[in-house]
Amino acid sequence: DYRMKRYVFRRTVDGIHIIHLGKAWEKLMVAARMIVAIENPSDILIASQRPYGSRAVLKFSQYTGASPAAGRWTPGTLTNQITTKYMEPRLLIVTDPRTDHQSIKEAAYASIPVIA
Numbered sequence: 001d002y003r004m005k006r007y008v009f010r011r012t013v014d015g016i017h018i019i020h021l022g023k024a025w026e027k028l029m030v031a032a033r034m035i036v037a038i039e040n041p042s043d044i045l046i047a048s049q050r051p052y053g054s055r056a057v058l059k060f061s062q063y064t065g066a067s068p069a070a071g072r073w074t075p076g077t078l079t080n081q082i083t084t085k086y087m088e089p090r091l092l093i094v095t096d097p098r099t100d101h102q103s104i105k106e107a108a109y110a111s112i113p114v115i116a
Contacts, residue, residue, distance in 0.1 A: 041065035045089035047103045053095035078106040
């Protein structure tokens with residue numbers, strides 16, 4: 001993917017991409033600062049539609065006090081005030097941007113920052 005080119009250190013003969021640890025560390029620190037800047041941990045929403053990401057979401061929310069959204073994403077969770085599952089988080093964290101594209105799109109409509 002051309003967007004990941006700046007994070008790749010080099011490519012081996014086998015075609016395996018080696019990640020540039022310095023640039024990855026910088027992005028991890030930016031994400032950590034965003035999470036720490038939020039005073040109330042329940043204002044953080046963590047979403048994952050993948051079955052393997054659901055357990056990680058539930059464990060992270062258990063230890064940090066964040067709001068989990070594991071499993072199927074209900075459309076309108078961030079944009080439709082009429083629904084019972086309506087939330088107004090200050091930060092959205094998703095495990096996979098490709099499968100969680102609906103939640104990212106809704107966060108963009110509601111001007112909510114996303115860590116993916």
